[in-house]
Every structure is written in structure tokens, then in C-alpha cells.
Amino acid sequence: MKYFLLALAALTFVYPFIWMLSASLSAESGLGDLTLLPEQFTWNNYVTVFTKIPLGRAFLNSAFVAIITTGLVLITGAMVGYALARYEFVGRDWIFYAIIFTMTLPFQITLIPNYITMVRLGWIDTYLALIVPFSLSSLAVLLFRQAFQSLPQALIDAARIDGAGELRIIFQILVPNVLPTVLTITILTFMGLWNEALWPLIVIRDESTMTMPQLVTLFSVGGRAEGQLGVKIAAAVLLAVPVVILYLFFQKHFIRSMASSGLKD
Amino acid sequence: MANVTLTHIAKAYGNGPTVIRDVTIDVRDQEFVVLVGPSGCGKSTLLRMIAGLEDITSGDLLLDGKRINDLPPKDRDIAMVFQNYALYPHMTVFENMAFGLKLRNMAKADIRERVTQAARILEIENLLDRKPKDMSGGQRQRVAIGRAIVREPKVFLFDEPLSNLDAKLRGQTRIELQKLHRQLRATMIYVTHDQVEAMTLGDRIVVLRGGDVMQFDTPLTLYNRPANRFVAGFIGTPPMNFLPGQVRQVDGVRCFITAGVAMNIPITDVAQQTALTPYVGKLVTLGIRAEHLTVVSVNEQAVPLPVRIDALENMGNEALAYVTMGESRLVARLSPTDVLALAVGQSATLFLSTAHAHFFDDETELVIR
Ligand SMILES: Nc1ncnc2c1ncn2[C@@H]1O[C@H](COP(=O)(O)OP(=O)(O)O)[C@@H](O)[C@H]1O
Numbered sequence: 001m002k003y004f005l006l007a008l009a010a011l012t013f014v015y016p017f018i019w020m021l022s023a024s025l026s027a028e029s030g031l032g033d034l035t036l037l038p039e040q041f042t043w044n045n046y047v048t049v050f051t052k053i054p055l056g057r058a059f060l061n062s063a064f065v066a067i068i069t070t071g072l073v074l075i076t077g078a079m080v081g082y083a084l085a086r087y088e089f090v091g092r093d094w095i096f097y098a099i100i101f102t103m104t105l106p107f108q109i110t111l112i113p114n115y116i117t118m119v120r121l122g123w124i125d126t127y128l129a130l131i132v133p134f135s136l137s138s139l140a141v142l143l144f145r146q147a148f149q150s151l152p153q154a155l156i157d158a159a160r161i162d163g164a165g166e167l168r169i170i171f172q173i174l175v176p177n178v179l180p181t182v183l184t185i186t187i188l189t190f191m192g193l194w195n196e197a198l199w200p201l202i203v204i205r206d207e208s209t210m211t212m213p214q215l216v217t218l219f220s221v222g223g224r225a226e227g228q229l230g231v232k233i234a235a236a237v238l239l240a241v242p243v244v245i246l247y248l249f250f251q252k253h254f255i256r257s258m259a260s261s262g263l264k265d
Numbered sequence: 266m267a268n269v270t271l272t273h274i275a276k277a278y279g280n281g282p283t284v285i286r287d288v289t290i291d292v293r294d295q296e297f298v299v300l301v302g303p304s305g306c307g308k309s310t311l312l313r314m315i316a317g318l319e320d321i322t323s324g325d326l327l328l329d330g331k332r333i334n335d336l337p338p339k340d341r342d343i344a345m346v347f348q349n350y351a352l353y354p355h356m357t358v359f360e361n362m363a364f365g366l367k368l369r370n371m372a373k374a375d376i377r378e379r380v381t382q383a384a385r386i387l388e389i390e391n392l393l394d395r396k397p398k399d400m401s402g403g404q405r406q407r408v409a410i411g412r413a414i415v416r417e418p419k420v421f422l423f424d425e426p427l428s429n430l431d432a433k434l435r436g437q438t439r440i441e442l443q444k445l446h447r448q449l450r451a452t453m454i455y456v457t458h459d460q461v462e463a464m465t466l467g468d469r470i471v472v473l474r475g476g477d478v479m480q481f482d483t484p485l486t487l488y489n490r491p492a493n494r495f496v497a498g499f500i501g502t503p504p505m506n507f508l509p510g511q512v513r514q515v516d517g518v519r520c521f522i523t524a525g526v527a528m529n530i531p532i533t534d535v536a537q538q539t540a541l542t543p544y545v546g547k548l549v550t551l552g553i554r555a556e557h558l559t560v561v562s563v564n565e566q567a568v569p570l571p572v573r574i575d576a577l578e579n580m581g582n583e584a585l586a587y588v589t590m591g592e593s594r595l596v597a598r599l600s601p602t603d604v605l606a607l608a609v610g611q612s613a614t615l616f617l618s619t620a621h622a623h624f625f626d627d628e629t630e631l632v633i634r
């Protein structure tokens with residue numbers, strides 16, 4: 001009985017996904033049914049997507065932006081987290097609370113000010129607009145701070161006596177000892193960036209700089225799919241594939257990341 | 266050459282209270298100096314200031330005559346061994362030991378040679394590829410010492426390096442540290458709360474209490490000529506016995522009158538008589554070591570004390586008798602055969618000779634000499 005319920009639950013979750021896959025491989029006429037096997041199997045939807053929009057380019061854009069930004073988030077998060085965990089300075093706690101506070105603000109509130117900043121800086125239609133605003137993450141700061149606090153001070157002292165400077169202490173001594181935290185931050189940040197569609201829609205108008213979610217969204221709702229459901233679904237599948245692959249690689253850590261961050265979105 | 270001089274060193278953390286008040290000590294080249302004292306007396310703070318891990322609030326720290334107060338740790342030419350070893354968990358033993366050398370841009374071949382040599386001295390050659398988590402506490406401690414040795418520093422600092430080891434291993438490692446000190450001919454400063462460790466390792470010992478130096482001298486001087494009541498009670502196992510009382514003039518002889526049972530103990534030693542002259546009528550404390558309480562009188566001046574036996578511990582090579590006299594609890598170190606004549610709960614007589622006694626001013630706690 002227990003297993004039956006579990007199986008049912010699993011099916012409920014997985015069904016739309018499988019349907020999506022099968023629909024993307026079906027001819028437009030066979031799409032009405034909620035079937036799990038492709039009707040009149042065809043690659044046509046995918047071919048259409050690739051001929052209509054520069055999806056390859058968008059994939060590269062997305063990957064570039066997500067990888068660079070995640071790297072920056074890790075670097076800045078470790079540095080700020082270290083300072084907050086290990087230095088004593090005036091206003092430290094207030095800075096920490098301020099950083100936590102920004103986590104409670106919904107993205108929509110900062111949307112307009114951020115947009116204006118981008119315009120003033122002349123970053124519209126550049127990668128900078130996609131990368132810089134996200135290169136410091138309060139979640140990363142928080143998680144690194146907690147992780148560094150749990151390491152013994154003697155580790156830092158020993159490295160200092162061995163001749164290591166602060167940056168070396170952070171990246172060569174501390175970070176390698178909090179790899180689960182690094183993975184958590186990497187996964188959460190990367191996923192968040194990969195799926196982000198709203199912000200790029202606001203700051204990018206040039207098709208060659210667009211990220212995948214933006215391009216796919218525009219494609220789906222912007223009329224270029226010409227009402228063809230199968231093509232839209234194919235685009236959506238392509239958008240999901242990288243995250244799914246990532247998931248398969250880091251399944252275990254994915255689960256832990258999600259569990260350890262009841263804080264996020 | 267490496268001598269370390271601390272002059273009027275003081276330390277307060279932030280705006281907190283002063284934890285080191287006014288410490289002046291000189292550590293000579295190749296000397297093994299132990300800082301000892303109860304937990305929280307400021308030993309680690311002092312050591313960390315020497316290492317450069319804590320700021321010095323006031324005073325001067327000199328290494329070979331050069332003021333190094335403001336030098337960062339890496340430029341001080343010192344190495345430190347920590348209580349919890351503080352090995353880098355993600356590095357192998359070899360990498361742990363090589364890390365400091367790499368940062369000093371030493372050639373790969375030289376690094377390998379130094380690490381191998383240190384590993385040979387410490388007998389950890391077969392562990393070089395292990396990670397810290399795959400080793401026992403004793404092995405980790407060796408690696409931590411090895412990490413210090415390869416640097417060939419001017420000064421070695423140790424912060425309670427043996428306190429996480431079991432008693433047997435601690436004894437062995439103590440002996441090896443002595444050997445190492447002779448072998449390396451390096452200046453070493455060693456922190457411990459264990460007075461046995463201090464007595465066995467130190468050329469000289471700094472006894473600290475509440476951020477103050479109580480006495481700085483050789484182990485034997487601390488034992489035989491303690492400067493104050495604290496040192497007298499801290500150094501030695503079992504601790505020195507203390508009898509509160511008063512100095513009086515009785516029939517022209519200065520006597521120590523114990524409080525409570527009012528025993529009359531004549532002071533026979535001329536030097537002691539002179540020293541105690543200003544104290545006639547004042548409260549003082551008599552201190553006597555356990556081995557100077559005997560079951561038979563060793564000389565005519567020895568005074569018999571009526572005591573009651575509370576407990577006996579016969580270790581075979583020596584025996585301890587825990588006794589009470591009035592309100593005072595005393596412990597005597599006797600021969601294993603002598604105690605056979607004693608029985609718990611019964612009264613007995615122990616002899617005390619003032620020639621071996623120390624007197625302490627009750628107000629200042631300083632020894633009266
Ligand atoms: N980082 C610190 N901040 C504030 N007070 C400290 C700090 N480290 C130690 N202390 C205080 O300084 C005193 C001496 O500590 P410590 O040097 O660690 O003593 P010990 O090593 O002799 O046990 C203690 O009262 C302790 O509470």
C-alpha cells in the first residue's frame with residue numbers, strides 16, 4: 001500500500017515530464033492526447049527550433065554567463081564569508097544582518113533600480129548586465145560564513161605561521177575543507193542563473209546576447225513558434241536538458257543542497 | 266642563535282580586561298623554557314603573542330635583540346605546534362610538511378630532502394602519503410612536530426602538544442621531545458598546564474597565575490626554593506602541605522604555633538630565625554613537602570605531630586599517608602615498609618623538621634627568607 005502511494009506520487013511528478021518528451025517528438029496533429037509514447041515519431045520539432053532561433057548561440061551564452069557568475073559567487077562569497085566569520089571589526093554584525101536582509105527582498109523590488117543602474121552604466125545588451133548584478137550572493141556569503149565558523153581557528157593560525165596570506169588561507173586551506181558547501185552553492189547558483197528568464201528579458205534585446213530561457217520564452221510567447229505547440233515543447237526540453245544532466249551527475253548533493261537551503265526562493 | 270626577550274609585555278583582548286599584566290622573561294639561545302600555570306592564566310595568549318598571532322598591547326618582544334612586535338608571523342622565523350595538531354585535513358602528510366617550504370619558494374628537491382629527513386627523525390616515513398584522518402593521535406602529533414622541524418626555525422613554540430594523548434604515549438613523547446631538543450639545538454618555548462611535564466622538560470620554567478609571572482627559574486629551584494605559596498603548592502606531586510599559624514617568642518626562642526591544635530614548633534635554623542624576626546606576632550603559613558614528614562625522628566630538632574590516618578596508598582616503591590592534624594590535612598611520602606605499621610583510622614606520630622620548612626607571609630603569600 002505504502003509503495004503504491006509512493007509510486008502514484010512519483011508518477012504524478014514524472015508524468016508531465018515524460019509527456020513533454022514524447023510530445024516534442026510527436027507530429028503536431030498527434031498532440032491532443034495525453035499519451036506517453038510519441039504519436040507519429042518525428043524530429044521535426046527540434047529541427048524547426050534550431051532553424052528558427054539561434055539556440056546554439058543562446059546555449060553558449062547561458063553557459064558562459066552561468067559559469068562565470070557562479071565562479072564569481074564562489075570567490076566573493078568565500079571572501080566575504082571569511083571576513084564575517086573570522087575578523088572582528090566595527091559594524092561586522094550589522095553588515096551581516098544587512099546581507100541577510102537582502103535575502104528577504106523579492107527580486108521584483110530591486111528590478112527597476114537595477115535596470116536603471118544598468119542603463120546608466122551602459123551595460124544594456126552586454127554580458128556585464130547578466131553577470132555583475134548576480135556576482136555576489138547573500139546565500140553564498142551566509143553558507144560560507146557558517147562553514148568557516150565551524151573550522152578550527154588553529155587551522156588558520158597554522159597556515160599563517162607557515163607563511164600563507166589571507167587569500168591563500170581562504171582558497172587553499174579553508175575552501176578545500178568545506179567542499180560540500182561549495183557544491184551546494186554551485187548547484188543552487190548555477191540552477192538559479194540557468195533558469196532565470198525575467199532579468200535577461202529586461203536588459204537584453206540583442207538576440208546574439210540572449211540566454212536560453214530568454215530566447216525560449218520569447219520564442220514560445222512571442223509568436224515566432226506560430227502557435228505550434230510541439231515546437232515550443234521541444235524548445236522547453238532543450239532548456240531543461242543541461243539541468244537534468246547536472247542533476248544526474250550531482251544527484252546526492254542536489255538533494256542535500258535543497259534540504260540545506262530552506263532559505264532560498 | 267635565537268634568544269627571545271619579553272619586556273613588560275601586557276595584553277588585553279579588545280576592550281576587555283588585562284589578561285597578561287606585566288611579563289618580563291628572557292629565553293636564551295637553545296634553551297627549553299616551559300610556561301606552566303592553571304587553565305586560563307594566559308599561557309596560550311603569551312605564546313600566541315610570541316608567534317605573532319595576537320597583537321601585543323604594550324611592551325617589547327625581541328628576537329635576537331630586534332624588536333618584532335609588528336612583524337607578521339611568517340616573517341618571524343618561528344614554528345608552532347598546536348594542541349589539536351591543526352594539520353591541513355585535505356593534504357597528505359608530505360604536503361602538510363612541505364606547505365610552509367613551498368610558500369618560501371624552496372626548490373622541489375630541497376623540500377623533498379628536508380621532509381624525508383624530518384620524517385626519518387620522527388619515524389613517520391611510511392606515513393608520508395596518508396591523510397591526517399587516517400592516522401592515530403600520536404601519529405598526527407608527530408606530523409605536526411615534523412611540520413615545524415622542516416622549517417628549521419629559530420624558535421619552536423608548543424601549545425599543550427601532548428594533552429590529547431593518552432598517559433603512556435604522553436610519557437614516551439615527552440622523552441622524544443627532550444631528545445629532539447638536544448638534537449636540533451633549537452630554542453623552544455613550551456606551554457602546558459601539567460607541572461610534571463614542565464618539571465621534566467624545562468631547562469627553566471615560568472610559573473604563571475592570572476597573567477602574572479610567579480617565578481621563573483630552574484625546575485629544582487622551583488621545587489626547593491619556591492618564591493611564594495602559589496609556586497610551592499603548584500609544583501610537586503603531591504602538593505606541598507600547608508599549616509596556618511603564627512610566629513611567637515616562647516622562652517626566648519622563636520616558635521611557630523600552629524592554629525587549631527596549638528602545636529609549638531621551635532625554629533632552630535639560624536637563618537630562618539633571623540628572617541622570621543619581623544614576623545613575631547604575625548600570621549604566617551608553614552609549608553612542608555610530603556617527603557619531609559617522617560615516621561621516625563631524623564634529628565633532635567624534629568617535632569612530633571599527633572595525627573590521625575585518613576587513608577594510605579602503597580604503590581610498592583613509595584607510599585602516601587593522608588592524615589589530619591586538627592583542621593589541617595597533610596600528606597606524607599613514606600617508605601612502603603614504614604606504612605605497614607600504620608592503620609587507617611588510628612592515630613600516629615609524624616616528625617617535622619623546620620630545617621626543611623618554608624614560611625610564607627599570609628598577606629603577600631611571598632616566601633620569608
Ligand atoms: N580571543 C579572546 N578574546 C577574549 N578573551 C580571550 C581570548 N582568548 C583568551 N581569552 C581570555 O584570556 C585569558 C587567558 O586565556 P589563555 O591564554 O587561553 O589561557 P591558558 O592558555 O593559560 O589556558 C582567559 O581568561 C581567556 O578567557
Ligand SMILES: [Mg+2]
Pocket residue numbers: 308309310
Ligand atoms: Mg591554552
